[in-house]
Amino acid sequence: MSLLTDFELDSLFFDIEEHVTSSSPSKPPTTFHQFTELPPELRNEVYKQYFIEYSSTEPAIKINAQGALVIPPISGSSHQFRTETRGYFTSYLHNGIANSTLQFKAQVRNYDYKPLQARLCALSAELSVPKQHLANRTKVSFIGTFNFNNIVCWVDGYLADSIETPIFGRVEPDLVTLPGLGAVEMFSGSISLVEAIRRYRLEEIESQNSLFWRREALTFLEHASLIGYSTGMREWCGLGEEFNMNNTNEEISTRVFETMAHWHHLLGVGAKMKPGKQRSRMNTHGVDMANVMYAFWCGVMGYR
DSSP states (O other), X not given: OOOOOHHHHHHTTOOHHHHHHOSOTTSOOOOOXXXXXXXXXXHHHHHHHHHHHHHHHOOEEEEOTTSOEEXXXXXXXXXXXXXXXXXXXXXXXXXXXXXXXXXXXXXXXXXOOHHHHHHHHHHHHHHTOOHHHHHTTEEEEEESOOOHHHHHHHHXXXXXXXXXXXXXXXXXXXXXXXXXXXXXXXXXXXXSHHHHHHHHHHHTGGGSSHHHHHHHHHHHHHHHXXXXXXXXXXXXXXXXXXXXTXXXXXXXXXXHHHHHHHHHHHHHHHHTSOSSHHHHHHHHHHHHHHHXXXXXXXXXXXXX
C-alpha cells in the first residue's frame, strides 16, 4: 500500500458537519468521529505517521510516581486505540533505545524508588534490554515529603548492589549548585548522603575511636541545629537528656545521617521556590550547612 500524502492524511480528520454549517470555511477541523470505521489498513497508516512525528517531538518517556508509563495521547484515548497502537509504541521504544535517543523521566514520591524499579524491571523483560541500560537513561525528580526510611532503604540497596538498585540522575532543574561545591544532591557528589554512609561503613567507625566519633557527631548535630537543619532540634543534638554520650554509635550515626538527608531534602525544596527572600535565606543556610558537614567528615576520617 502506498503512503498517504499529508493532504490525504489530514482529510481523514476533516469535520464534515462543521465544514457545512460553519460561517468560516477556513476554520480547522476538530474531530473525526468515524475514525474507528476506517479500514484497518488506513488506521494503521495513521498510527504509523503519528508515531513518526511523536518520536521526533517526545524524546523522553515519562513514568509517574506509581511506576506507570505515561503513554502517548492517542494510545490513551480508548481501549481499542491502546490495543491497536501497542505495537507502534513498542517499536518506538525499541528504536529510541537502539538509536540512543530515548530517555526516561520519572517521578519518585516520598523517596520510594520501588515503583520505578519495578517498572524498569518490567520494561527490561519486555524489551529484552538490560535493566542497567534503562537505568542509565533515566532521570528522576522528587515529589512528596521527606521519608528517611525510604531514603536509607534506597542507599542500603545501592551500596549492596548498584546494578540491582541503581541511583538515577536528576532532572536538571532540580539540581542545586553551591559555591565551591558545584551540583549538590542526596545521592551523588562528595557531600552526598550516599558518600557519607559509604565512608562511615568503609572506615568501620563503630569499632574504631568510638568515643571520638560520638563527640564529633554530637558537635556536628549541635551546629546543624543552630543553623536549623536538624529534624529533632535540641533533643537530638546532645543538648537534652534524651541523647548523650551514652547512646550507641548506631543511634548517633542514624541521627547524623537523617540530619544530612533532611538538609539535602530542604535544598531540593528551595530549588523549586521562586526567587525571593525565603529562597535566598535557604541558600545561605545551605552553604553554612555544607561547610559544617565537610568540616565534620574532615575531622572524623580525613575526608578530602
